[in-house]
Amino acid sequence: MTCLNCVAIPDKFSLIGREGQERLSRSRVIMLGLGALGTVSAELCARAGIGHLVLVDRDFVEESNLQRQILFDERDAAEHWPEAAAAEKKLRSINSTISIRGLLLDANASNIEHLVRNSSLVIDGTDNFETQFLINDACVKLNVPWIYGAAVASEGMP
Numbered sequence: 001m002t003c004l005n006c007v008a009i010p011d012k013f014s015l016i017g018r019e020g021q022e023r024l025s026r027s028r029v030i031m032l033g034l035g036a037l038g039t040v041s042a043e044l045c046a047r048a049g050i051g052h053l054v055l056v057d058r059d060f061v062e063e064s065n066l067q068r069q070i071l072f073d074e075r076d077a078a079e080h081w082p083e084a085a086a087a088e089k090k091l092r093s094i095n096s097t098i099s100i101r102g103l104l105l106d107a108n109a110s111n112i113e114h115l116v117r118n119s120s121l122v123i124d125g126t127d128n129f130e131t132q133f134l135i136n137d138a139c140v141k142l143n144v145p146w147i148y149g150a151a152v153a154s155e156g157m158p
Helices: 017-026 036-048 074-078 083-094 112-116 129-142
Strands: 028-032 052-057 099-104 121-124 146-148 150-152 155-157
Touching (some): 028 112, 036 052, 036 083, 052 083, 083 099, 112 129, 121 129, 129 146
Parallel strands (some): 028 121, 052 099
């Protein structure tokens, strides 16, 4: 059996099947924060075939973060790419069949509801409690499911 992206579904993922892959391709996921945890999560979403992926981060790629932010490389840091734009570029090369939009943006009280509205899922890859509380409040208010991720030093947990 093949998925919409014309890649064979391995036997261990046969439970997803064609219907599940089609559902993934109709999904809209917003990834807030593109640090270590966010870059891994965003890449997995792209590889899974999430149809519409929105990437939000206010930071720029820095050489000191390259050991843990897997979507970025030395050139991205040297050219001072915004993390959202660099992630969008890399993810397009991984899966060109999905819609990917990188936003150089600070998720805050004035825009969080607009960002998460109409999403199938919000994935939190942020690194501060203030933003995490805003995400929670907006998702609860708008009835949008979200996944909280936490990272401290070299350990992360979804």
